[in-house]
Amino acid sequence: MIVGTAITNSIRKLRFAHGEMTQQQLADLVGATRQTIIAIEQAKYAPSLELAFKIARTFDAGVEDVFHYDGEAT
Amino acid sequence: MSKQERASWASLIVEGFVVAYYFSRVFAMGPDADFASAEMLGLIIRVIVLAIVLGVASEIALTMLSRNTDQVAADERDALISAKAHRNGYIALSVGVALLIGQIVLTATVPGTAERGMPMTAFFTAHVLLVLMMAAGAVVYASRIFYYRRGW
Numbered sequence: 475m476i477v478g479t480a481i482t483n484s485i486r487k488l489r490f491a492h493g494e495m496t497q498q499q500l501a502d503l504v505g506a507t508r509q510t511i512i513a514i515e516q517a518k519y520a521p522s523l524e525l526a527f528k529i530a531r532t533f534d535a536g537v538e539d540v541f542h543y544d545g546e547a548t
Numbered sequence: 549m550s551k552q553e554r555a556s557w558a559s560l561i562v563e564g565f566v567v568a569y570y571f572s573r574v575f576a577m578g579p580d581a582d583f584a585s586a587e588m589l590g591l592i593i594r595v596i597v598l599a600i601v602l603g604v605a606s607e608i609a610l611t612m613l614s615r616n617t618d619q620v621a622a623d624e625r626d627a628l629i630s631a632k633a634h635r636n637g638y639i640a641l642s643v644g645v646a647l648l649i650g651q652i653v654l655t656a657t658v659p660g661t662a663e664r665g666m667p668m669t670a671f672f673t674a675h676v677l678l679v680l681m682m683a684a685g686a687v688v689y690a691s692r693i694f695y696y697r698r699g700w
Contacts, residue, residue, distance in 0.1 A: 479700075501620075505620055505623065506620065506623040506624070506625070507550055507551075507552075507620060507622070507623050507625070507626065508550075509549075509550040509553075509625075509696075510623050510624070510625040510626075513625065513699045513700060516699065518698070518699025518700050519625055519699055519700040521624070522624050525623075525624060
């Protein structure tokens with residue numbers, strides 16, 4: 475059973491657009507583990523508001539430019 | 549696999565080994581084992597010491613063998629998974645204790661129950677509680693692994 479969250483994101487695309495940043499580098503910048511970044515990118519885990527803001531600011535973007543709410547969890 | 553998930557696997561394996569050791573010694577004593585004997589008390593102490601020693605050893609081994617490059621040992625997702633796992637362990641322990649309390653009350657109040665069932669002596673109850681604690685621990689570690697495998 476695959477469990478997901480209604481919140482998708484563009485983190486992978488943004489990482490590649492920012493000097494091909496690795497998941498580990500992003501994790502170190504926002505104070506999370508690489509596994510959490512992987513889970514967020516795969517929409518298996520919805521980050522807290524604080525972590526979402528940290529990720530967005532890493533890419534100099536707004537939260538809604540990075541995260542998207544689909545309305546229904548899968 | 550994250551450090552936390554590896555630690556959960558190690559803890560589950562250690563728990564399984566300790567439980568297997570405990571039951572192998574209890575069954576070796578036979579059906580007429582005296583739960584109040586010095587031998588039983590020694591077994592309980594050995595099980596507790598074994599659990600602590602193996603737990604510390606596995607933690608040291610994991611730290612030495614870890615190639616984890618994360619700058620944080622645990623983040624918000626790890627904390628949430630740990631909280632859910634401990635909730636599951638609490639539920640398992642509560643159900644077990646409730647059943648034990650029911651058994652004790654039945655034995656004390658319903659005539660003939662003591663003769664038909666297990667002798668609810670203090671030492672036997674202590675053993676049952678020890679088993680319940682080990683089972684609850686296993687539920688916590690297994691829950692952690694389940695949530696890590698699922699992603700959340």
